[in-house]
Amino acid sequence: MKINVLKGMYDVLPEEVVFWQFIEKTVRETAALFGYGEIRTPILERTELFKRGSGIGTDIVKKEMYIFEDRGGRSVTLRPEGTPSVVRAYLQSGVTSQGEIAKLFYIAPMFRYEKPQKGRFRQHVQFGAECFGIKNPAIDAEMIIFLLTIYARLGLKGFVLELNNVGCGKKECRESVRKGIKDFVSGKTNSMCDDCKLRLEENPLRILDCKKEGCIEILSGFEGTDSLACESCRSYYKELKDLLSANAMPFVENSRLVRGLDYYTAVVFEVTASGLGSQNAIGGGGRYDNMVKELGGPDVPAVGFGAGIERVIMALKSQCPDFPVSTATDVFVVYQGEKALKKVLFILNTLRLKLNISAKAAFGKSMKAQMRTANKLKSKYCIIVGDEEINKGVFKLKNMESGEEKEITENNLKSIRQLFRGKNE
Ligand code: HAM
Numbered sequence: 001m002k003i004n005v006l007k008g009m010y011d012v013l014p015e016e017v018v019f020w021q022f023i024e025k026t027v028r029e030t031a032a033l034f035g036y037g038e039i040r041t042p043i044l045e046r047t048e049l050f051k052r053g054s055g056i057g058t059d060i061v062k063k064e065m066y067i068f069e070d071r072g073g074r075s076v077t078l079r080p081e082g083t084p085s086v087v088r089a090y091l092q093s094g095v096t097s098q099g100e101i102a103k104l105f106y107i108a109p110m111f112r113y114e115k116p117q118k119g120r121f122r123q124h125v126q127f128g129a130e131c132f133g134i135k136n137p138a139i140d141a142e143m144i145i146f147l148l149t150i151y152a153r154l155g156l157k158g159f160v161l162e163l164n165n166v167g168c169g170k171k172e173c174r175e176s177v178r179k180g181i182k183d184f185v186s187g188k189t190n191s192m193c194d195d196c197k198l199r200l201e202e203n204p205l206r207i208l209d210c211k212k213e214g215c216i217e218i219l220s221g222f223e224g225t226d227s228l229a230c231e232s233c234r235s236y237y238k239e240l241k242d243l244l245s246a247n248a249m250p251f252v253e254n255s256r257l258v259r260g261l262d263y264y265t266a267v268v269f270e271v272t273a274s275g276l277g278s279q280n281a282i283g284g285g286g287r288y289d290n291m292v293k294e295l296g297g298p299d300v301p302a303v304g305f306g307a308g309i310e311r312v313i314m315a316l317k318s319q320c321p322d323f324p325v326s327t328a329t330d331v332f333v334v335y336q337g338e339k340a341l342k343k344v345l346f347i348l349n350t351l352r353l354k355l356n357i358s359a360k361a362a363f364g365k366s367m368k369a370q371m372r373t374a375n376k377l378k379s380k381y382c383i384i385v386g387d388e389e390i391n392k393g394v395f396k397l398k399n400m401e402s403g404e405e406k407e408i409t410e411n412n413l414k415s416i417r418q419l420f421r422g423k424n425e
Helices: 014-034 047-053 059-064 083-093 137-154 171-185 194-202 204-209 213-218 231-246 309-319 338-354 367-376 387-392 410-420
Strands: 044-046 066-069 075-078 102-111 123-132 160-165 267-272 281-287 302-308 331-336 359-361 381-386 394-399 405-409
Touching: 014 102, 014 123, 014 137, 014 309, 044 047, 044 083, 047 059, 047 075, 047 083, 083 102, 083 123, 083 302, 123 137, 123 309, 137 231, 137 267, 137 281, 137 302, 137 309, 160 231, 171 204, 194 204, 231 267, 267 302, 281 309, 302 309, 331 338, 331 367, 338 359, 338 381, 338 387, 338 410, 381 387, 387 394, 394 410, 405 410
Parallel strands: 331 359, 331 381
Antiparallel strands: 044 075, 066 075, 102 123, 123 302, 160 267, 267 281, 281 302, 381 394, 394 405
16 A cells, blocks of 8 residues: 555645745845754754743643653653743753843744644745844844845745734733733623633633634724733834834734634734745744743743744745746756767766766667757756767757757867856856
């Protein structure tokens, strides 16, 4: 029986890998501009890390983690999100003890046992960034600008930044937000879904996230969490909005944006893109000032984001069918006859190793089939080698777009380089 990839997972084949490389390159280049260093943490961590870091009340921890016991009897989990792992690594590295600011980014696979659908996978890859050691609306603004700059440099258009203040989590602030939500829905709880009835006791904020018609209806007219939050986080949030406006960064306030993780303190943001259906969040994040302490470290504030690469690719593909770069082959070498075959490797080696030009050939196929492959690969040029040409010491060079043909001598193969001026030089 054939063995297929697991449900909700996928292979990235060579035709697709160019999209990934393009995004990874853009993320790395942009991170360098913003002063972020790359961090790589293990895919497998102690389960405890995510229970304490992501929060036991979240769907991710309650229902979606890939948990198992290793051979030493430890409970371990495939990383469902990057933030707790980065905090752990940051603490373990000892940087915090010197009170230094750390700016870290990552590109890493995440595992969530969710119901797969368009744009939602059980393994997805995020690029993300975390900044430790600064609490200032300017760093939150910079973090948002960092994310939006990546989208812009990728050529993505029409994305929308949504913002909210969910309350800073200090006792009075949290109580006020909880009470405000509870009061608003009181008397209407009978028509709430069963999950929300539970949420009302455990974490009322989560009710705002419910996608069920009835619950959305109940919350219509809700004034939003920002107006229920404490003075200090309201003014922090206002300063952030002012900074974004002053820097021509448009945003939409979404009073129901709470995000799926419990650790956020005050600022949360999400970026959505059109053409993706219901899974339209291409990235999100916020401030989380308590996690470092909760994971055993000192009182260090933090802010960050995570963005799903699969959704970004889907959005880019729907916006520009030519995305991202031409994957065309530079030169395809077509040959006919045994004697010519011997020359093919010489030509390929010269193009690839000496001239830095991408080159392909299809060995053991008829001339017609080779030409078909050359066309399929959108080759820019073909070098055609037949017995007759070999006897004369020349090859035929065909421009596949114009159809124009000319001869080049074997000794002057390097003249092809000038056709690709600026490329891979
Ligand atoms: P998150 O919103 O859970 O946040 O995930 C970030 C992004 O990953 C989402 O906006 C979405 O683009 C993508 N994503 C999430 N789940 C899936 C899935 N099942 N399939 C495909 N794409 C998905 C976090 O993970 C936080 N760690 C972000 C953060 C960093 N907050 C502070 N620092």
